[in-house]
Amino acid sequence: MRLGADRVRVRVPATSANLGPGFDALGLALALHDDVEVRALGSPDVVVDVTGEGAGEVPDDERHLVVQALRAGLDHAGAPQSGLHLVCHNRIPHGRGLGSSAAAVVAGLAAARGLVAEPQALSDDVLLALATELEGHPDNAAPAILGGATLAWGGTGSVRAVPLDVHPDVAPVVVIPPTTLSTKAARGVLPPTVPHADAAQQAGRAALLVEALGRRPELLLDATVDTLHQEYRRSVMPHSLALVDALRSAGVAAVVSGAGPTVLALARRLEGGGTDADEAIAAAFGGAMGGWRVLPLAVAHGGVEIVAAANG
Incomplete structure (x- = not known):
């Protein structure tokens, strides 16, 4: 599969998992977002610029979690890899239980969806499966992908999720x-x-x-x-x-x-x-x-x- 675009910008919400008794299953998306801009390069270089949360602390090369997830998404879709320039505007605090790593993984996978010529190859179900493979459990990834409250179940390779109603109060x-x-x-x-x-x-x-x-x-x-x-x-x-x-x-x-x-x-x-x-x-x-x-x-x-x- 070829790339259909060479630039993409994605936005992903913070999430809270468990919600008390729903351990590794329930999650809730929260209106605090990271924004990621990706540009495919003609060179093999990888450059990651980070502002906000994690600036100066997270890797700025191939080890960056968004880059790793993007590469996994492109590989799954059979699309070519390239050099990358990422600009990450982070608002989700790191290491505090608000789904920052899931947000990075989902952002990278969604960026791959935006770059490939056939985005249906990276459907929400595929994104959830790939994110669970990278994260180890789906409780944060599911609301980051679907929004709102979610219930996720299953393991690597067979994970599923459904949205749940949230009362306006x-x-x-x-x-x-x-x-x-x-x-x-x-x-x-x-x-x-x-x-x-x-x-x-x-x-x-x-x-x-x-x-x-x-x-x-x-x-x-x-x-x-x-x-x-x-x-x-x-x-x-x-x-x-x-x-x-x-x-x-x-x-x-x-x-x-x-x-x-x-x-x-x-x-x-x-x-x-x-x-x-x-x-x-x-x-x-x-x-x-x-x-x-x-x-x-x-x-x-x-x-x-x-x-x-x-x-x-």
Whole structure:
């Protein structure tokens, strides 16, 4: 297959995975986006310019995750490889459980779709399968591709995902700490087995969460009870779990976002503006934020988007 364009620009949202009990399955796209511009070069050079999050920290050559994913997409489509110039405008914080690596992978795969002459070769289903292969699990990749809330299942080579309804009163708020935590470290403290009673409770709460997200947001506090992963991670993110405890005690459906250490509040919109989490978050910090940031973020109902593709 030949290339149909030599320039493409894509936009991809942040995501929050798990949402409490939906470990490695549920995810939510958030209106905080990375923008990536790609130009195919006639030379074999690879140049990556990064502004915003990760600038000066991420690789600026073939090792860059967007480049690796783009190459995987071109290979899958049978398209020729080329030199590349990438300009990445990053807004998604790195290492904080907001899907920055999934965003990079999905951005690279979508860029490949925008470059090839037959974009249908890289359908959403193909993007999800390739992203899962690169990421290891689909919980962030699915909402990054499809937007909104998603439920993903299956393993490498057979992964699938479906969109879920999100009630208009659901108003996500993320509370981002100044510290980072790798997914590897967060997964490293999880036990190989859990008690049968915990697993049974988790299944019920995950099922309830689908109903609460879509139709009954007043049930979100009960629906976000987790027994599978958050408590085991307290040792590597004690401040995040302390904040989750404080918010839940105040009636706010708070969870660890993905592998953390960001905290996600699945708050409810108030008629006069703001959310039911605002006062509880303010009270938890007592006016001393200590480097934490509070970001109210709308649900991103659209997933990754090819903003423009053209020949130079």
